[in-house]
Amino acid sequence: MKSASPTSPAAASTSPEVRRQRSDGAEARSHLLLTALRLFAERGFTKTSTREIALAAGVNIAAISYYFGDKAGLYRAVFTEPMGSAKDDIGLYDQPGFTLRQSLQGFVASFLNPMKQGEFIQQCTRLHFREMLEPTGVWAEELDQGIKPAHAALVAVLGRHLGVTRPDDDLHRLAFSITGLALQMYVTRDVIEGVRPQLLATPKAIDLWAARLVDFSEAMVAVELARRQSLTSAKKSKT
Structure with a gap:
């Protein structure tokens, strides 16, 4: 098993907490997460860029930083949230x-x-x-x-x-x-x-x-x- 690099999803657990969402942002976050799920499942973490995810989701790339912190934080959310632990x-x-x-x-x-x-x-x-x-x-x-x-x-x-x-x-x-x-x-x-x-x-x-x-x-x-x-x-x- 490879060890996690500083920019890997495993390392994202020490990143700052994601900003509190407004109630009207929950749907946007969910849409972004589902889009990322599809792309990460098809291509994996390394071969999927945040720009591609934002484009497919129809949002500004800054939305990923706002809701998830960075690409690693988004991947972690995609991996853990839908099915839980x-x-x-x-x-x-x-x-x-x-x-x-x-x-x-x-x-x-x-x-x-x-x-x-x-x-x-x-x-x-x-x-x-x-x-x-x-x-x-x-x-x-x-x-x-x-x-x-x-x-x-x-x-x-x-x-x-x-x-x-x-x-x-x-x-x-x-x-x-x-x-x-x-x-x-x-x-x-x-x-x-x-x-x-x-x-x-x-x-x-x-x-x-x-x-x-x-x-x-x-x-x-x-x-x-x-x-x-x-x-x-x-x-x-x-x-």
Whole structure:
């Protein structure tokens, strides 16, 4: 992973706070952000200039400085604001009183609800994958500050329901496998739409798939529980 340069989006976190917007400037800021999202997703951070973004958005280039500080600040906003951070959704599934199904429902819903935004969220997905291939430092921050805490929370949830107090490799494998069920819908969206487009055609269709993923995830947990119980029984029979 490349280290962030002083002008990279990762370094923008130390830049001055963006000026307070007037209420009538929110729409202009949103339009600028969406335009930048499209261009950054298509070309990446390095190959996209602020002049091109301003021209495509139909605004003066000074608007980027006004709303976001600089190009790095704009990129950071584009990367983080539309989808948020994985850690923001932890409360939707990591609750001590939740049943396993309630936790899985919250986790899957937090993952798949953004898909209902169609082309917009596809651009966000493309940007995230481009960032992994052409890192600026923003992805590394999200991994450390967002994805790792969210993964740890899911591991804790699964551990509670499996009676595992010290997470082991198999518990992490289970958590990654459940996450992978939802993640593959983003990664293979073009394939799904080419083979069976009705599966993602409407918000209702996405909700139905989410319900199925909860079923599949419960089955995976059940298999892991049975495996662990079998190992425990085998050990007891030897003593």
